[in-house]
Amino acid sequence: MGKQRIDEALKTCIQKGEKVFIPYIMAGDGGLDKLKQHLKFFEKAGAAAVELGIPFSDPVADGPVIQKAGKRALDAGVTLKSIIDKLIEIREEVKIPIILMTYLNPVFAYGVDRFAQDCLKAGVDGCIIPDMPFEEEAIVSGPFKQSEIALVRLVTLTSPEARLRKIASEAEGFLYAVTIKGTTGARDHFGEETGRFLQKVKSLSEVPVLAGFGISTPEHVKEAGRYCDGAVVGSKVVQCLHTEDYEEITRLIEAAKGKVMA
Amino acid sequence: MSTYIQPDQNGHFGPYGGRFVPETLMTAVIELENAYEEAIKDAGFQKELKHYLTHYIGRENPLYYAENLTKYAGGAKVYLKREDLNHTGAHKINNTIGQGLLTVRMGKRKVVAETGAGQHGVATATVCALLNLECIIFMGKEDIARQKLNVFRMELLGAKVVSVDQGSGTLKDAVNEALRYWVANVGDTHYIMGSVLGPHPFPKIVRNFQSVIGNETKRQFASIEGGLPDAIVACVGGGSNAMGMFYPFIEDKDVSLIGVEAAGSGIDTAKHAATLTKGKQGILHGSLMYVLQDDDGQIQEAHSISAGLDYPGVGPEHSLLKDTSRVQYTSVTDQEAMDAFILLSRTEGIIPALESSHAVAHAVKLAKEMKHEENLVICLSGRGDKDVETIQKRMGGHSNGETAD
Numbered sequence: 268m269g270k271q272r273i274d275e276a277l278k279t280c281i282q283k284g285e286k287v288f289i290p291y292i293m294a295g296d297g298g299l300d301k302l303k304q305h306l307k308f309f310e311k312a313g314a315a316a317v318e319l320g321i322p323f324s325d326p327v328a329d330g331p332v333i334q335k336a337g338k339r340a341l342d343a344g345v346t347l348k349s350i351i352d353k354l355i356e357i358r359e360e361v362k363i364p365i366i367l368m369t370y371l372n373p374v375f376a377y378g379v380d381r382f383a384q385d386c387l388k389a390g391v392d393g394c395i396i397p398d399m400p401f402e403e404e405a406i407v408s409g410p411f412k413q414s415e416i417a418l419v420r421l422v423t424l425t426s427p428e429a430r431l432r433k434i435a436s437e438a439e440g441f442l443y444a445v446t447i448k449g450t451t452g453a454r455d456h457f458g459e460e461t462g463r464f465l466q467k468v469k470s471l472s473e474v475p476v477l478a479g480f481g482i483s484t485p486e487h488v489k490e491a492g493r494y495c496d497g498a499v500v501g502s503k504v505v506q507c508l509h510t511e512d513y514e515e516i517t518r519l520i521e522a523a524k525g526k527v528m529a
Numbered sequence: 530m531s532t533y534i535q536p537d538q539n540g541h542f543g544p545y546g547g548r549f550v551p552e553t554l555m556t557a558v559i560e561l562e563n564a565y566e567e568a569i570k571d572a573g574f575q576k577e578l579k580h581y582l583t584h585y586i587g588r589e590n591p592l593y594y595a596e597n598l599t600k601y602a603g604g605a606k607v608y609l610k611r612e613d614l615n616h617t618g619a620h621k622i623n624n625t626i627g628q629g630l631l632t633v634r635m636g637k638r639k640v641v642a643e644t645g646a647g648q649h650g651v652a653t654a655t656v657c658a659l660l661n662l663e664c665i666i667f668m669g670k671e672d673i674a675r676q677k678l679n680v681f682r683m684e685l686l687g688a689k690v691v692s693v694d695q696g697s698g699t700l701k702d703a704v705n706e707a708l709r710y711w712v713a714n715v716g717d718t719h720y721i722m723g724s725v726l727g728p729h730p731f732p733k734i735v736r737n738f739q740s741v742i743g744n745e746t747k748r749q750f751a752s753i754e755g756g757l758p759d760a761i762v763a764c765v766g767g768g769s770n771a772m773g774m775f776y777p778f779i780e781d782k783d784v785s786l787i788g789v790e791a792a793g794s795g796i797d798t799a800k801h802a803a804t805l806t807k808g809k810q811g812i813l814h815g816s817l818m819y820v821l822q823d824d825d826g827q828i829q830e831a832h833s834i835s836a837g838l839d840y841p842g843v844g845p846e847h848s849l850l851k852d853t854s855r856v857q858y859t860s861v862t863d864q865e866a867m868d869a870f871i872l873l874s875r876t877e878g879i880i881p882a883l884e885s886s887h888a889v890a891h892a893v894k895l896a897k898e899m900k901h902e903e904n905l906v907i908c909l910s911g912r913g914d915k916d917v918e919t920i921q922k923r924m925g926g927h928s929n930g931e932t933a934d
Contacts, residue, residue: 324696324828325701325828326705327550327712328709328712334695338696341827346825347825347826370812371549371812372811372820372828373827374826375811375812375826376824377826398549398551398812400548400549400550400551400555401552402539402548402555403549420552421551421552422552423551425552425553425556425557425716426552427556447713448553448712448713448714448715448716449553449713450712
């Protein structure tokens, strides 16, 4: 459980010669009752883990698609507490590793200690906190260690090499390489700078490196796979779930499985 | 002897402050910190800043003995620190000129900022025009509708004003959108934060640029009355005018410092902006501070007649000063602020900003309880021309010759 479950899932995937695919879904978008169905879908479709977004009133790292999904969830009355309760209820039926992506304030309001303990009960294996850089981790690190929650860190195109090294040396689960200067969402193409950046991060990291932010097509997924261990797809998946376009999601996952890769 | 040294080198004011921003911005905030620390040691930078403060903004501005208001209150002698007389009509420009010069020093050509009522936006657009910087201002859709004249002013000064309709379309959403823009354009763009908010080093930089208010007050008061004032009152939204006024007096323990928040319709209603009185610790827009939020950590809307106080957070240093009790924080309702707005207009012929009217309202109550030989200073952070329409509407809104509805 915890960190270990993420490590094993990624390792299994990489050993098969496949690339890792992790979808991001907004918890409670479309109602919390759909959560189990969505998790099962991704488990069956071959995702290595699921990143579960916690809705927040002020999501500064997110673009329009995820902002709107978060607002739909908040308007439906979804809270961090109700999400954790739902996970406790369904966790035994879902095997796939679960990583929460949450801004810090909902966790802080919940109480970091209680949050870490409840994550253990709910089978939450990792957390990504996009507004908590390396320097401020002390606010969660004790309780997270205790509950063996992997703190998945982000590295970005603007992080200088010394900083990349420092973050990479502490990495848990995987390194989340942010491939655009900007918020989550779509982009046109994958720049050369992005490829070089991913290669650099890969060379510094002992854990898998996954590309994220702005990965929205099967081509992007394949492109990311040339430089690192796989991709996280957020806005596109959120949009597809909202419009119930499961075929497009399947195509994204297939792209990571290497079946059409050169 | 210096004992109050805040923040620490990581930008923490006790448990508050810090740098809670996306990783993409970390390099920029560290670069800003280094640029600032170098700049303040550079005599050339200080000389340039002094030049603009004096000849462009018009400092120093008076510490004015408000004799009529003193008589009205019937207690302590009341002084007004006249930030309303600055170029652009408020204290905001003390900070934007400093950060504008830093932008140039860092070799950046573009500036992004957020604005609520438009005062910080106007002060930013002004400095960008002066220093030939490209300027983009994010403003909530609701605020744009309420403050058309300030929008036009910013455009006249050459700024691009972008309407934000995400969330509630007010100040906090404009900050979110300005931060998102900064994340995407961080290479060539500086974010001019308008208050003692945001990630380190902003709360420190803004406080230090605004400290010109308190430093002048201290010097002026000593030459007029000798010694130190007994009490100083300032309004607190994000808290920049208050922090700039209080900071030079923090170690003068005999000076009572009082921050006045906006109680809106009343602190026991859902419509107020009294963050220190009713909020709890939280993380918003890069900093740990008192925040208005629900039990699940979702940020709540603030409400005040004064757009400049209408923000659900309050600077991390104020959060610490509340906990240590070095500053007393209280609040004043919309109605009390309006009454004070009219009172100062009629007694002294000075129309104060609605923000500053909160300080005036509390100061009058306080002066009454003080002795004749005591002295009280109000930080009059801005002038009220921008608020005249709001007041007219709230007063039942008609001019001579018109009939009321």
